[in-house]
Amino acid sequence: MNTSIQNCMVAQSGGPTVAINASLAGVIKGAAGCYGTVYGSVNGILGILNEHYLNLSEIMESDDNALERLIHTPAMYLGSCRFKLPDFMDDDSSYNYIFKQFEKLNIGAFFYIGGNDSMDTVLKLSEYAERIGSNVRIIGIPKTIDNDLMVTDHTPGFGSAAKYIASSLLEIAHDTFIYAVKSVTIVEIMGRDAGWLTAASALARNEYSDAPHLIYLPECNFDKDEFLTDVRALLEEHNNIIIAVSEGLHDAEGNYICAGESKEDTFGHSQLSGAGKALEYLIKDNINVKVRSVEVNVLQRCAAHLSSATDLNEAVASGEHAVAFAKQGITASMVTMNRTSNAPYTIEYGYAEIKNIANEAKSVPRAWINERGNDVTEEMVAYLLPLIQGETSISYENGLPNYMNVSHLTNKR
Amino acid sequence: MNTSIQNCMVAQSGGPTVAINASLAGVIKGAAGCYGTVYGSVNGILGILNEHYLNLSEIMESDDNALERLIHTPAMYLGSCRFKLPDFMDDDSSYNYIFKQFEKLNIGAFFYIGGNDSMDTVLKLSEYAERIGSNVRIIGIPKTIDNDLMVTDHTPGFGSAAKYIASSLLEIAHDTFIYAVKSVTIVEIMGRDAGWLTAASALARNEYSDAPHLIYLPECNFDKDEFLTDVRALLEEHNNIIIAVSEGLHDAEGNYICAGESKEDTFGHSQLSGAGKALEYLIKDNINVKVRSVEVNVLQRCAAHLSSATDLNEAVASGEHAVAFAKQGITASMVTMNRTSNAPYTIEYGYAEIKNIANEAKSVPRAWINERGNDVTEEMVAYLLPLIQGETSISYENGLPNYMNVSHLTNKR
Incomplete structure (x- = not known):
């Protein structure tokens, strides 16, 4: 030395x-x-x-x-x-x-x-x-x-998590497309207050798959009636709908869309889980269709x-x-x-x-989310795409x- | 032609x-x-x-x-x-x-x-x-x-799913080992009536990690008192316990282990939960320790x-x-x-x-599960190991x- x-x-x-x-x-x-x-x-x-x-x-x-x-x-x-x-x-x-x-x-x-x-x-x-x-x-x-x-x-x-999310969404799409019966699959993605990682699900889209068909970030207020309208409309066109949602989804009053109680950690954050489960039950109650929710969980940060x-x-x-x-x-x-x-x-x-x-904390700019608040824009995709390149x-x-x-x-x- | x-x-x-x-x-x-x-x-x-x-x-x-x-x-x-x-x-x-x-x-x-x-x-x-x-x-x-x-x-x-489960368990182990506070992580794995895939979690063990510390297959009846005893004993020796459970876990009467108490979500539904969630609640109610459950879900069959x-x-x-x-x-x-x-x-x-x-249907032989029903034997590991070889x-x-x-x-x- x-x-x-x-x-x-x-x-x-x-x-x-x-x-x-x-x-x-x-x-x-x-x-x-x-x-x-x-x-x-x-x-x-x-x-x-x-x-x-x-x-x-x-x-x-x-x-x-x-x-x-x-x-x-x-x-x-x-x-x-x-x-x-x-x-x-x-x-x-x-x-x-x-x-x-x-x-x-x-x-x-x-x-x-x-x-x-x-x-x-x-x-x-x-x-x-x-x-x-x-x-x-x-x-x-x-x-x-x-x-x-x-x-x-x-x-x-972020880039590796984004690549994992996009790849997993594509694989989940292959998994859901196999049945000719109507279905909705909700995928819950990490990101308490910022929707960047949920937005990365958009990278899964390709020439044969529009999945995820809907993307909900915590930067927009979630409206359950608009959501049900959008899901119903999509089910007219497609057999299998895939929806990407952030764990931090909330309504116009700021209440988290989730199951379970809010518990606070050392830094005063709420411990969230269950946005996906909550949407699963919302659809089950209102639309006669096979529905499932998938929580990607810790693998998105450690795979x-x-x-x-x-x-x-x-x-x-x-x-x-x-x-x-x-x-x-x-x-x-x-x-x-x-x-x-x-x-x-x-x-x-x-x-x-x-x-x-x-x-x-840096949020997703509103301009990178579409007007209805159920998808991201091309600017977002252009921003994300370079970050997942290379194996x-x-x-x-x-x-x-x-x-x-x-x-x-x-x-x- | x-x-x-x-x-x-x-x-x-x-x-x-x-x-x-x-x-x-x-x-x-x-x-x-x-x-x-x-x-x-x-x-x-x-x-x-x-x-x-x-x-x-x-x-x-x-x-x-x-x-x-x-x-x-x-x-x-x-x-x-x-x-x-x-x-x-x-x-x-x-x-x-x-x-x-x-x-x-x-x-x-x-x-x-x-x-x-x-x-x-x-x-x-x-x-x-x-x-x-x-x-x-x-x-x-x-x-x-x-x-x-x-x-x-x-x-x-099966071999690919087993490789995915073992690799994911190892990655989840790395994810949980980072904190010096006591924790229990429960990983729920597919296989309602046969525990082969849950058994594959044993392959994640290596020179520095004993995870999963407990493995529960549907071929054995689950006893919650023995479970709590085993978790408490392990927490004496280790900071971070990882438990692999089959989705088909059931008690001696054949009842599936799912969350006993109903929790209400945002939309007022009582939430039905799987084996992993049920064990999470069981530990939360009985042991003062940080606990989380992870449902590996569809990626284990499509990744x-x-x-x-x-x-x-x-x-x-x-x-x-x-x-x-x-x-x-x-x-x-x-x-x-x-x-x-x-x-x-x-x-x-x-x-x-x-x-x-x-x-x-072919079940896991009882001889390949340990006597207490909370782990698999070396014969099982020897059977599984060749199937995950090669990338x-x-x-x-x-x-x-x-x-x-x-x-x-x-x-x-």
Whole structure:
């Protein structure tokens, strides 16, 4: 280890994606030669508070294929957390502890890969660093299947989830088309407040299939009478209707269309499920047709066996750029991707001040949803299409994907 | 077209699998040179009654890649039906019509690719053929993700579904391991009366993961007190428990395990829930732990982007053997696979009289389930493992799988 240069630390937070370890791999690649040891904090910021670290430099050196395998491993290799730092004006004890750890380990930069809630942590650590005059660079690296982070054109992790959703919709279409009897299939897709991932279902359409025939995003109010009118009209033309709905569907009064009770998590979000089930029962009650609802569930964020090469490449590059920005002295910022052209698709990497990003969410623009609120426009499709391009090949062993060993999370050795 | 040789007909029936079109491709390949035109009856046996046929020979000749693409296309290229032929002693009008069609099209053999219900059709057509002295050979080709057909070692379609289930379980394990808080995840898997596919979840276990920690098949009675005892004990050792359950879970009285309490959704319906949801509520009511249920749903039978090469190869071979058997004069039979060795894995193709197969179902032997009824044995794993070996590469276009155009099913042209 070169003691003349500083080390760096990286952690992951929030919900899983298929690309979040690709960003971790990007940090490790980018740090080679400009930082010493790359420490991984286990379970997000909690790893620092618990002094639970992995020496990622050592782990990657021990196996020639480790970095490639890491890129293709789903969810967080370092584990995650749902931990909200207190306001340091109220209580700075954890901040004090974290920066003491940084000093002890000779940390020059801290990279936090996460979504909206994680960027709140980046903001708070940045503000505290400024307050105490610390030189530790604090950089956020975006990830979320929801694609709802401000400023950046899109987020790593979204493209792979979009490819999974579009492919799955196409496969579900093949599954439903086989019977000559009328049917409606409702597919519920993740995205609490933003409909980007549900919109990606539109990419499933092709020369022989119009599915999904209806698409409902949380950016529009859901009207059950209009919905039933639209389903009835479609059943006149087609045998098998497929409908894509966001889990965050709500009516004009803002009430979620769902089954079950609203429960709140650490960050005050409602725990939603059941929009698909609710529409299933609505149709069963009003239209005499075979109906089924499918909740795609967690596989849309962890099915690493089907990922977008564009997405994984961008995730790696985001990690590499984060390191480069830190070395340039940039801090209190998040890596961004700025699209410069749709066809051919080109992006430029940049950074944006974290204070303009944290605790904000980017919705689908109303102009990218059709007037009736039951489909997306061609502009949306043009935006989405480049993000799902390219396939990745993961390695298999004994018939199963060969992912990174996460025994440090499972305590199985 | 060579008019000196007879034509043949093929149809598909029952529920989708990822391999049923591979068997169709096998029939088309096998028929080359020994039958003339291969007709495909659209929507199973109904296609004959409606005279709705595709000329598969022509379609395959029109595109060099069509046969390869057909092998990898999910669900039924020819569509399906859920149509039970009446007893011909009561009403032979449809039989009369079907065999007139065979005569008109100069059909020498009829191949029906399907599961249990479809083999009932093969049996009835065979008996009717014998009764009227018809020389049309009637051969069944097995397919079902349930793996519950008699006589054959396993069924085409099962291996791919098993690979999908095992891979998905591994990915769901990665997804759940990220949080350091105690959690239980229940994964509900298809197979109402036979637990073969749920058992395949055991293949997800590896050096760093014991998931699924519990496996419940419909071959054993489910006892909720034993279940809660087992979950509590596991939570002492592990943070994140994953449980695989068959949709057909039932208690000692034979009652299906579904949610006991009715929850009301947005529209005021009481919600009926499956086994996974029921176990979720059971844990929520009795153990203070984060709990979630995942219903894998239709993707386990149609996710052709992840299939077993062993399975698809065997499905093609089953189709080819069906044709060869018909040419040898065999009729009233189903193609079978007989395992001759586990390691190395070898099988031989054969045939069995359809009367010993139709309307029977093969359950998991009790000896392949552990004594407590919450896991499978090593014999089961040894049986399953060869079936998921090998990966297939499907072609992609514009970021999506490039499947066969099924406009004849969707009426979109």
